[in-house]
Amino acid sequence: MDNQDLHNIAMELQVLYKTTMDLYQEYFNTLEVAIKNTPLEEEEKIRELNDLIDEAQEALNADLVTFAKVVSQDLRNLEEFQDKLQIEDIYKKLNN
Amino acid sequence: MSATEITESPAEYLEEGKESIRALKANALGKIEDSLNFIRGKEPVGEQVKELGKAYVDLPIGTSARLLKAGYELLGAHPVEASKTASEALGRALKDVGRICLAPMTMGVAIARSGLEKTRGVVSVPKKATLRIFDTARNGGHKILNLLGGSPGTASQAPDLPPPPRAQASA
Secondary structure (H helix, E strand, C coil), rough: CCCHHHHHHHHHHHHHHHHHHHHHHHHHHHHHHHHHCCCCCCCHHHHHHHHCCCCCCCHHHHHHHHHHHHHCHHHHHHHHHCCCCCCHHHHHHCCC | HHHHHHHHCCCHHHHHHHHHHHHHHHHHCCCCCHHHHHHHCCCCCCCCEEEEEEEEEEEEHHHHHHHHHHHHCCCCCCCCCCCCHHHHHHHHHHHHCCCEEECCCCCCHHHHHHCCCCEEECCCCEEEEEEEECCCCCCCCCCEEEECCCCCCCHEEEEECCHHHHHHCCC
């Protein structure tokens, strides 16, 4: 693996990170609109949205830890990295 | 049944319930705002692509100081005092250079990844380690000093860069 390969990996990592953060932003924006538009009478829905926000916050933190782990290791060993991004689960859930 | 509940009218009870939902809604919106601000203010870790320099250093004794000194010199910052421990030196790197932040890898981890053994407080196995420094600067952003412990084969895998004179001098 030469410097060009490492550079390419780093670029891909950059794109993945940006995409992940964009997805989280979009998701939080969507939740914001949803909760703002939910009247107080719909208590159950508000509670449900609140739970989704908590879940998204936890997932965001976990994904940031994952990215930090990747950045802290030698990129040559990236293939051995098995951690999965939580945003994938959220994305799948929203698309099902 | 408490006295409070006895004196509470149905209307008051309903209003209290509504108030708690209102608070929950406000709290949820606050959490969203915090999360969005957090994302916007986060250092883009994926931008560690521009390599500033690379130093190969011999690792007989005083490894932490040697690696850090080489790193500092590549970045044009102050050298680390040999007496400083790795953790002290890392803390100082942040304080002295200001714009530099460190990847979340301690020197100890870097050394461990080099396959070195630390006995009696002295790193005694003479292997080469690689220290690679990445610049995340974009629009005046941060630099990240990424300390990557070289595996025993790292030096031979990447022979394209000779040891910089300053790093040699420090080794």
